[in-house]
Amino acid sequence: MFARFSTHAGALTLVGASLSIATPASAGIGDLLVAPTRVVLDGRRGTEVILNNIGDDVATYRVTAELRRMTADGKLVDVPTPSDADKIAQEMVLFAPRKVTLPPNQPQAIRLSARVPQGVADGEYRIHLLFRAIPPAQPQVATPVQKVEGVSFRLTPIYGVTIPVIVRLGNLEATAAISNVHKASVEGQPVIAMDIDRKGARSTFGEVRVMKAGVSDPIAVVRGIAIYTEINRREVLVPVDPKLAAQASGAVTVQYVEPTDSGPVMLAETSATLR
Structure with missing residues (x-):
């Protein structure tokens, strides 16, 4: 990178x-x-x-x-x-x-x-x-x-x-959870907003994916999302391509995935309904 x-x-x-x-x-x-x-x-x-x-x-x-x-x-x-x-x-x-x-x-x-x-x-x-x-x-x-x-x-x-x-x-661990998933707009750009909570002795880092049933690729993704140890909750905004705005509604799955030497690790995953 x-x-x-x-x-x-x-x-x-x-x-x-x-x-x-x-x-x-x-x-x-x-x-x-x-x-x-x-x-x-x-x-x-x-x-x-x-x-x-x-x-x-x-x-x-x-x-x-x-x-x-x-x-x-x-x-x-x-x-x-x-x-x-x-x-x-x-x-x-x-x-x-x-x-x-x-x-x-x-x-x-x-x-x-x-x-x-x-x-x-x-x-x-x-x-x-x-x-x-x-x-x-x-x-x-x-x-x-x-x-x-x-x-x-x-x-x-x-x-x-x-x-x-x-x-x-040391052997440091961390966990994460996703909540409050909803649609929003920032300067006219559609986004999917959420909160990610972090617990543990280390920071987390990865990409946030918004998945839709029946669609192989994420309908929205943002990379490089870090949550450092000085905070326990971060608001994350995932931009939505206007061409995919119609798909950003209804049931979705949101994932927070961390890259590691042995492959990607799912830090958090949740289901939500976008209206």
Whole structure:
């Protein structure tokens, strides 16, 4: 699985300016592919994240560790005051290099490992790695000048991809349940809304499928649904293709499926009637 600079992938971060950007990073900053988009470590083996510059120009990226907390609607917000577990996670996860310059179509491995201090309790610890493009010293295209009460300044958007890095210590279990399944609309787009409850010592991650009897493929699906340990319930919205809107009624089966090394595992399943 790859993440790239885009506004629809859910992995785009804009740093240093409060703006909504509706286009990918420009060639002057560089386009970045990141794989994988989620890392789970057990404290024994390390792994790698591969960066690939798919832009037309040389680009430089800085890698930093961030702390994020999930809200009940699935958003990730900055952590203003780190907890003890947050501080342990920051010290535990090691990564290098922290700055790379990539020519076009040139991959680069970021090495990741977890050094577990003695006496750390079993549990799940998490940071988020931010891969942030560094703008060139002399931008190819001048940014517009903004004026506020006689003061002029330029806004330079800095793009970044954020991925979670999770360290799991011990034999951690989790269960999930689906409830409150109903149809809704978000900005005119039909969706199937639901709540997913999580219990246990670890987070869950997977895809939500809405199945209809007699139809082989899901009539709606959303991937990459995580429920982190700081919340026990998350609201999930599953977009419905307008072409399949007529099928999104009546009896359906909703599944929350987690990928594992040995194959997909059903975390939760329920039947519902959509009206």
